[in-house]
Amino acid sequence: MNTHAPSRPSLLVPYYEHPADRPAEWDALIAAAPRLYGVVLNPASGPGDAPDPAFIQAANRLRAAGVRLLGYADTGYGRRPVTDVVRELTRYHAWYGTDGTFLDQVAAEPGGFDYYRRLAAAVWGAGPATLALNHGTPPHPAYARIADLVVTFEGTWETYRDQPSEPWPGGSGGLGAQVCHLVHGVPPDIDVGALARARGASVHCAVPGVGDHPWGTLPHSLEPTR
Template sequence: MNRFLLVPFYEHPADRPEAWSALVEAAPSLYGVVVNPASGAGEAPDPAFAAVAGRLRAAGVPLLGYADTAYGRRPHAEVVTDLLRHRDWYGTDGAFLDQVATAPAALAHYRRIAVAARAAGAGTLVLNHGAHPDPGYEEFADLLVTFEGPWDTYRTLDLPVAAHYCHLVYAAPPGVRPVTPVHCAVPGTGAHPWGTLPHLLEPAR
């Protein structure tokens, strides 16, 4: 089974039910889907997200709870609270930490978060640096997002490639496939590019 797509899809299931159904149907190709109801878990469970999370789990899709870390500025307890809520409300079995620092000075902070995430049941831990980080982060994460940005930038770069690196590319034309084994390329642009699915998963309209 080739699970090559890590999909951050930040749309409400009530607004885009057909797109969430397309994710369920694509289950065998999904490395994971990032669950992000409210730039995190929010303050209370969202029934629509809980329902679609149940469908994805039943299809065998790994679910990664989203938590913003503000490049190390967000307190440890707030990040862990987000991850625990994702687990308890949506049944996530992994974590997607966003806006992760790249410098070695923040390693201890993120190592502590990683320990807490594993203790909370995160079988898969993804760190979204958006750029190439210090190699110390490889010690405690399963996947490092070492590029996040538009296709016009991505196509000009010669980035390192490894099995545990992931590239997230937006404003991508049809047929584009990033070079890392796990990746995602979507057509979305502007301030909210992750409100679109990869071209090959977009349901017919």
């Protein structure tokens, strides 16, 4: 739990495109290694049914560059069986050598805490690992006790720009978890990092993508030159 101390502002990149289809973009991620908090691997809305050779190669290159790798798992706001989620996390670690997990669609209310505490215990049981929880909204502060990184915002640039800023009490100034903001539909001339830092998020990602699949795009600053 909380195995990584707060660090300088950096990027968590959930990039949900296949390395064989977007090799230049994956090269750009590797080149940006010093700026990255981590990269979220998501071969098939999860690890899939078998190891993917292209993702194995990409994971090996990222790891060699010193990038933290997090395996994506959807928790369905606490509705998926814990055993199913743990099976996916085990596959990520065995197939891609992940350093931790990025749990998506995470409940924010205190009633869901025990479910995620059980998942956190499974993550830690495999050894030191990073646990990122994507609530997409400020959760109950108790979640900071079990996570290294908590996503307290995921949404459009327009919403992010206009919403009032309130410090999350579970952040590094409180219970210790780092805070992350994920913003999509961002124009190229906008510095979301500065705004995220002002709002207490030491980690962020801001991409131009819109619609149902915004995380198929990289941050403007990482886009490869063609």
